[in-house]
Amino acid sequence: MSNWEARYATRANRMRASEIRELLKLLDQPDIISYAGGIPDPALFPTEAFRKAYERALADGQAGPALQYSVSEGYAPLREWIAKRLAALGIVCDIDNIVITSGSQQALDYLGKLFLSPSDTALVTSPTYLGALQAFNAYEPQYDQLTPELGNMTPAGYQDTAARNGGRPKFAYINPDFSNPAGETLDRAGRERLLDLADELDIPIIEDAAYQGLRYDGEPVPPILALDIARKGDIDATRTIYCGTFSKTLSPGLRLGFVCAAKPVIRKLVLMKQAADLHSPTINQMAMYHAAVDIYDAQIERLRATYGARRDHVLTALERYMPEGVSWTKPEGGMFIWVTLPEGIDGAKLLARSIETERVAFVPGQAFHADGSGANTIRLSFSLASEEVADTGIARLGRLIRQVMAEL
């Protein structure tokens, strides 16, 4: 076989190595202070709860179902547990509104597969979650920019641009709480504006709620799906597709997330999952259910206290060490702070130099922009930043940025 590329589907051209993920592999060196990966601190995993949970899943009388094929919808007790938690957020639903996925990444892949024909347009914020762009890219869409925080979006403009690209707007994707990568939260008015826009364009909203439970201060904002239910009276009349995950709270290694939406969408996703991987692992769904029942609330409290303090360490260090002309977001939760450097400083070049001279890592911001802008931005993750790490690393980074600014 001399030339595989010639045999691939056209969509395979869109599959490229993520430079960031390649980069993260290189950064796994003990002397580097890393603000790069958006990963949970493994020291905070509820290991003991999972030990007990797997024991229970494999106990006599349970082991058969744990190790056997199961339904594509997912383990019913886990879906019931999720439905109850969502009800507390204003998302009144039943288990037929929920399908279990292998992380919310799989939900994004399936939603791209469900909605996007080549040349259709996906509306995304700028910056947006890199993994969403990667998932959607396989379905060959165009992108246009969502700006719900500004309120200056015109439905006709989106439609015209999409038509020029040979398709139509198919959905709006947003990560509304402590977003990856910007660390920003869309306020209630912005969410209502987004729902208005989606109504006018008659498109679904994909609400990526990966970080929603990890709020450290400020007032919770209702999920977009909750606001949509409040408008329409019933989840089955809504257009918001809510994607949740256990990866940021209990464990990413079990690869369990979920979608909550109107039943017609869930039924399509179940069919898609049946054809694509049959179901997510039964044993993990059972173990996650046991662990969630046992320790979910305590775990969330623990994460809030720890990550909240780490965010404060990094914000304090940024105040202390960053020169004038550098600005950053002040997230109320999640794992990320978004830093904007003066025009003319390139985040990717800064990283190369930072690794070489300061041994400090972060993620350059350009890859989070569907249009290739944002060269002067970087993402800092604070999930692994102790007080000392925050102070030392940000001091070094500040020193480097001053130096680079002086050279401009």
Next chain:
Amino acid sequence: MSNWEARYATRANRMRASEIRELLKLLDQPDIISYAGGIPDPALFPTEAFRKAYERALADGQAGPALQYSVSEGYAPLREWIAKRLAALGIVCDIDNIVITSGSQQALDYLGKLFLSPSDTALVTSPTYLGALQAFNAYEPQYDQLTPELGNMTPAGYQDTAARNGGRPKFAYINPDFSNPAGETLDRAGRERLLDLADELDIPIIEDAAYQGLRYDGEPVPPILALDIARKGDIDATRTIYCGTFSKTLSPGLRLGFVCAAKPVIRKLVLMKQAADLHSPTINQMAMYHAAVDIYDAQIERLRATYGARRDHVLTALERYMPEGVSWTKPEGGMFIWVTLPEGIDGAKLLARSIETERVAFVPGQAFHADGSGANTIRLSFSLASEEVADTGIARLGRLIRQVMAEL
């Protein structure tokens, strides 16, 4: 949202409920003798080995990696274990030729995604594995029929038919050992003919080896990939993409399979997996590795003895109770016997009547045919058939078929 259908991608039209899977849900009644589901007997799961394996995966010092994000390629020790087992089959490869998938079903989905643009042609046998058709359908292909057992395939014919359908042949998919649903094994000459055809068409072969380890008698036939390596001298020069799974041997509930192929294909599948679900669950890959090291060979021996005897029970009962005019395959392994009824008897109608009057279940064969033929065929799974179940159930089925034949 009044009309979701109008917003879906064109490919969503191909996603339909599998009548068979819907049927299997209905058949979960204790008084039904079922030859329907192609599922392992849960009484044969190596539960104790998995208990120990999960304990080890979650032991101190292991738990962090087990619960954390991991690489898309899969857990290296598991890939090494697979590479060693494959070498014994003549598939000389290293771990960079292997990617872990969530069951081989996910491999089929990814391979459809990688190769099929709409209107391209997939070559499949008739009958073929229903789950493969479901996975490929999402990418809107046409189908043409592979007949490697006959040797009468003409490359020009395939190309012309594909061109008339607006595309070209993209791959040949085959389940060569004790196939699902036919229970037939392609002999070495047939495999060589298939390789010749693939060379002439310059297309990859997808070798679905789900049942390969489950041989009960007869001589093993080398995997198509092994024959391809023997021709080309190096796996990276081959065109065969080998899909394996742990679902039929150790457990389907962990959802672990793998693809072994030339590195360019594996690299593409890794990118695809990164964008689609990041990776298969770390903890399951670690547990599967421990269980495989501990008990794989013993487990295979146990399954061979048990399923082999069950196959014999059903074959004996078929000889005893089936009327003249009914024929069936005599599989050397796997889980399935394929029964051909006299023309004019419809498998789906027979099932409805069988459930009602005889309380015996099986799967009608039509859904296993890409072209909608095969109405007079049915699939019997013997994986759950004890001697008594085989005798009683087949006796009832034979009685019904005699009755239906008398009414023709």
